[in-house]
Amino acid sequence: MNLKIISWNVRGLNGKEKWLKVRNFLRSWRADIVCLQETKLEWVTRGLVRSIWSCPFIDWLYLGSEGASGGILLLWDTRVVEKIEEAVGHFSISCRFKNVSDHFEWAFTGTYGPNLNRARQFLWEGLAGLISWWNLPWYLGGDFNVIRFPSERLGAGRFTRCMNNFSDFISLHGLMDNPLEGGLFTWSNSTSASRIDRFLFSPALVDHFSHFSQKRLPRVLSDHFPILLESGNHRRGRIPFRFENMWLKAEGFLDKGKFWWENYHFQGTPSFILAKKLTTLISDLKKWNETDFGNITVKKQQLWKEEMLEKASLRADLEKAALLEEISWRQKSKVLFLKEGDSNTRFFHRMANSNRRSNCIENLMINGALSSSQDRIADHNEQFYLNLYSKRQEQHPFPNVLDFPRISRDNMD
Structure with a gap:
């Protein structure tokens, strides 16, 4: 049964x-x-x-x-x-x-x-x-x-x-x-x-x-x-040879088959020679399938497993990059009451942009006129601080009238 x-x-x-x-x-x-x-x-x-x-x-x-x-x-x-x-x-x-x-x-x-x-x-x-x-x-x-x-x-x-x-x-x-x-x-x-x-x-x-x-x-x-x-109670007999159409997709298969066929040499009647060449070709095809072509199902499983592992590796790299991005935006946002790693990147991004807007000078009075040109504002600010911190010649009051006592060279030590 x-x-x-x-x-x-x-x-x-x-x-x-x-x-x-x-x-x-x-x-x-x-x-x-x-x-x-x-x-x-x-x-x-x-x-x-x-x-x-x-x-x-x-x-x-x-x-x-x-x-x-x-x-x-x-x-x-x-x-x-x-x-x-x-x-x-x-x-x-x-x-x-x-x-x-x-x-x-x-x-x-x-x-x-x-x-x-x-x-x-x-x-x-x-x-x-x-x-x-x-x-x-x-x-x-x-x-x-x-x-x-x-x-x-x-x-x-x-x-x-x-x-x-x-x-x-x-x-x-x-x-x-x-x-x-x-x-x-x-x-x-x-x-x-x-x-x-x-x-x-x-x-x-x-x-x-x-x-x-x-x-x-x-x-x-x-x-x-x-x-x-x-x-x-299955009884399995000898499995007959079957030509696989997928072999035709293998690189160089047709050239290999042609080379085998042309190098088979037998003596006898045409039908005997044909039968012997077919038998030898079948034997070579079986050996080639086992040693070179391989089990396509096993190959597919291996490639599928490698693909899954590669996806897992890429996912881990993506999560690491997302965490690093979040840390960067947290630092820029200056928000300290939320911790890193809780997917707060979007909030940190908004806070950082808000800080940028607060630090921006949209309008400035330059020489009595209100200007919104960012280039003129930048040039004016740069010139202002250059003038502020540059060394200039100034007139001191009464330079020769006031006489201050000085420490002698002997008392300098």
């Missing part, structure tokens, strides 16, 4: 237009079980369920939102699994399922984790009690709102208590956390990214399903990527 489960934070299911878009994506993904988080719906009706999943054989369970926050909706195809029991918590909904084909029983929990550490501890305790109560192989998936390692968040540099608590919960119950295929993060915006959505499962499920893969699907309608968990 093959089982496909989708987990997706949809950021709201309000509006018929979004229902139609979600319906189209669910139809293309062909999942057996779908868990949607952050529905922002207090009530879920049959009509809404029919609007977002076209499968006629459907059943569902939901956790209503608190106002416009939270909400979980779990949908499943009744031709694949049958619900035996259900449980609804504060941050999760759980179903005890039985496979229709082989009657294998297992449990699934969909969660939308809280942001507060104290509330997270309540979530871990509730899930632990459910595991102990049902005592079945278990799938756990959803938006946990927490990461396990610093590498799962862009820019994170150290472990935190909530990371350690999450890893302790996984280790305590022996859950498996498969690597994510198709990308590093499951949520991102213009400045940050993290892996807060994932699937966990019990080792006992490995005895029933020989293959597990956790994949990130393309992001649509939300800032969260949908996550697909596939479980089953």
Whole structure:
């Protein structure tokens, strides 16, 4: 049996237009079980369920939102699994399922984790009690709102208590956390990214399903990527060669291919020579793709990460420059009752300009006439102070009449 489960934070299911878009994506993904988080719906009706999943054989369970926050909706195809029991918590909904084909029983929990550490501890305790109560192989998936390692968040540099608590919960119950295929993060915006959505499962499920893969699907309608968990007995054969059209955009690719082709030399019939040259060309293309061209997805992720880091660096430089500008304008404004660093640049700028207006001489009486010419005012002020502080010859009264006694040279010491 093959089982496909989708987990997706949809950021709201309000509006018929979004229902139609979600319906189209669910139809293309062909999942057996779908868990949607952050529905922002207090009530879920049959009509809404029919609007977002076209499968006629459907059943569902939901956790209503608190106002416009939270909400979980779990949908499943009744031709694949049958619900035996259900449980609804504060941050999760759980179903005890039985496979229709082989009657294998297992449990699934969909969660939308809280942001507060104290509330997270309540979530871990509730899930632990459910595991102990049902005592079945278990799938756990959803938006946990927490990461396990610093590498799962862009820019994170150290472990935190909530990371350690999450890893302790996984280790305590022996859950498996498969690597994510198709990308590093499951949520991102213009400045940050993290892996807060994932699937966990019990080792006992490995005895029933020989293959597990956790994949990130393309992001649509939300800032969260949908996550697909596939479980089953997949047998992968030899992957056939496929020519990639993007190779044609690589610099010098056509010249390299022509050089290879012209330097292949074989003996035999024309059809044999053509077949051997094609086989050799395919081998060279595979080697070139691995060693020179590289994995374009990995390159894209690396460039994207470098871009995020560069943006963060530029933002830090901009904030520093803004603070220096504020310090400069504060000094010019002579305002001391406001401190630096509180985004008061605009106020300091106005005060400095006000001081400049107070220090400006708009009109001045020059030689009995009122003048507003700044050049004449500047020249007059300059000449005034030159005359004031220049050394001039002055007539002293009675220069030869008054005789003042003087200190003799002998008494100078």
